[in-house]
Amino acid sequence: MTRRLRKTTLEDIARHAGVGMATVDRVLNERGGVSQQTTRRVLEAAKTLGTKRILPTEIKRRLLIEAVFARNHSAYYERLNEALQTVAEVIGLPVTVYRTHIDVDKPDKLSAHLSTVAGSRDGIILFANDLPQTAQVVQQLADKTTIVTISTDITDSGRHSYVGINNENAGQAAAKISEAICRKGGRVLAVTPETGVRAPLERLVGFTRFFEERDAEDRLLVFTPPSNMPVALSQLIQLLTDEDDIRVLYSPFNDAFAERVIEAGMQEQVIRSLAKITHDLSPHAISNLRSGLIDMVIDSNPMQQVSKAVDFIAREHGYVSRKTVADVDFQLYTSENLPRADRAD
Template sequence: MGKSIKRHGLLKVAELAGVSLSTVDRVLNDRGQVSDLKRRKVLTVARAMGIRPGLPTPYTGPMLVDVLLSDSASDHFKRLEAAFERQAQRLGAQLTLRLQRWAESTPQQLLDALQKPRSRRHGMIVIAPDTPAIHQALNAIVQGGTPTVLLTSNLPDVQGAVYVGIDNHAAGRSAGRLMSQWVGRQPGVVLLVVNSLAFFAHQERAKGFIDVMAQHAPGIRIVGPIECFDDDELTGAAVAQCLAEQPLAGLYDAGSGSLGIQAALTHADPKPVWIGHEASALHAALLRQGAMSLVLDQDPEGQVQASIDYLMHQHGMIDSPPQLPLAMKIVIDESL
């Protein structure tokens, strides 16, 4: 009787997973010779049905995860990379993180990494620009059964991937709302600087900022968004040019380039309201000096943890998925 009940349960797993009974037997007894996709389907169904405790992992050996980050030298990316290194050390027996950098000036490098992986992968974490070719490549990967995390910058046209990051439209709106309250009826323009509008995150931040400023400070003219590619010299030049042409009431830097801004504002009087991103040591010093007014932080360490938790949950290695979306943090001098 017991064997009959057990066989009935295995037949149900096979039916729900869309595989043969022999495939279910090989997966549950960890005998190999089953594709990762079928193995994951069987284990997902078996776990949902409570067939047996101590189910095997959806693959043999450590989970192989490709992490594809752009080559930005900003504090955000430095924090991301350091957080991935810490997680790799902590989870070395369970997880292998294969970190690769691609040049933002050469998106074909990312396309090659997506389409020609060095070996099989069980998951992927990627920061990607908003282009049709990237959409197509990522959709093919997700549809092929590889759990995929879009980190920091979302791509709504990529179906089935999970986005791990803050709500960038809300971040831009928050910056706009705070800026509108500070600049009020002060004379001058507000400068909007971004990294690159090739990234959906910066499109969303710029749109949110402009929309709220138009609503709450309609008399303030916005210059930008100006793409400065997280480059200090380009960002500083954009600020210096704006200062040379008209009074500058406010500045929202949605990317990086704070050293350039600091240099350009050295002799500015009065100092504009300056809102930036990321809780870095430099920004802490600038907040204490009164040079910066406010910083929006997107918690890159939390992004890394949530990305890995999502992939581990997808593979049945942990029980609970991460809580998404992640919360944005607002930092001022009094909260340092």
């Protein structure tokens, strides 16, 4: 009687290579996150044991990506940073992401750092304001490495790709909801963001254009807060008191002033009574949605942006993720559809 040979298992390969089964799975299914030396040992073990499957034929080196961020103090900035810490595992590619944070008011330092690392990185992910100086250095370095701008585009820079939502469309979505709330009467108040930050300015453009295209400019008020926050809050409260037909408050940027206004809604009836729409699903915004201090958040999906940026750079070098990376689009959240991990049971 002929004895049937036992099929080689992942456990057999792991034991022979001296690694865990999860490592064998990552190597054989090309999920990344394993050193070249360990990958080679696993493949040799699989061949020695006569594994009856197609094995990876190439041990790809790890891609080195530099993420350069112009540091600001927004919650969205922190979410982008957190996404970069886990993106390699999420996307399943052999990638190392180095993170460098440079104060937003030091463009000279940012430009110098880009010039320093460009020659030793397979790609650069850049989150920075659209300044002529930054655009110039990106244009100079585009032949040395793949450069992807994220969240805020840097126009006329020669960057290889921009990854982010269409901010004008996001602003128009907020305007459409605001207009629907006021359809039977009332007006909308939009707060202008701080200057120099391109994304929220684009959202405000989309928001105001919605009313202009419908000849409804008379239903929109725009408030530009002074730099002194207590004075700005006092002026806003006075405006809402004087203009008692305002029904919606819109902020295109979840900045310190927007947060202060939302908090003031706990004491100020003229703020609490309004429908409030803002951007970016920070932990604080989640808490405010749950408590009813705000009504809707339009999120830019930073994890998806980071994944798409890394995927683009990887594809430029011939790497293909086994996980499909969807195009980036904004998402609308209320207290009823928060991500499952953020819901209160």
